[in-house]
Amino acid sequence: MAMEVSWRKSVQDWINLVCGVLLFVSPWALGFSGDMMAARTAWVGGIVIAIMGIAALVQFAEWEDWVALIAGVLMIIAPWVLGFAAMYYAVWAFVVLGLIVAVASISEIWMVHHPTATAR
Numbered sequence: 001m002a003m004e005v006s007w008r009k010s011v012q013d014w015i016n017l018v019c020g021v022l023l024f025v026s027p028w029a030l031g032f033s034g035d036m037m038a039a040r041t042a043w044v045g046g047i048v049i050a051i052m053g054i055a056a057l058v059q060f061a062e063w064e065d066w067v068a069l070i071a072g073v074l075m076i077i078a079p080w081v082l083g084f085a086a087m088y089y090a091v092w093a094f095v096v097l098g099l100i101v102a103v104a105s106i107s108e109i110w111m112v113h114h115p116t117a118t119a120r
């Protein structure tokens with residue numbers, strides 16, 4: 001039995017994929033790779049968000065957007081919960097990218113539940 005791949009392209013899924021990659025490279029790009037807690041959080045969060053973006057692009061399932069939404073919210077609060085809120089660049093990377101992921105995921109979930117509102 002062959003697995004059918006549906007390349008359902010959604011702007012929100014691409015946004016999540018790009019944000020996941022940006023979050024993953026942010027420790028090196030923004031210079032906080034020396035703080036292992038911040039760097040590891042960025043790497044793990046970036047991988048989770050990027051994988052959810054790829055999974056949603058390949059074969060959409062609503063749970064992928066819910067996981068991305070949760071990961072986005074966790075990235076927003078991570079600097080304060082994990083104790084690296086004094087790192088200005090890390091905080092901005094986590095908050096901005098987490099907020100973009102959360103909004104994109106909410107938008108996608110809303111579109112799934114309200115298809116007539118987005119139909120043209």
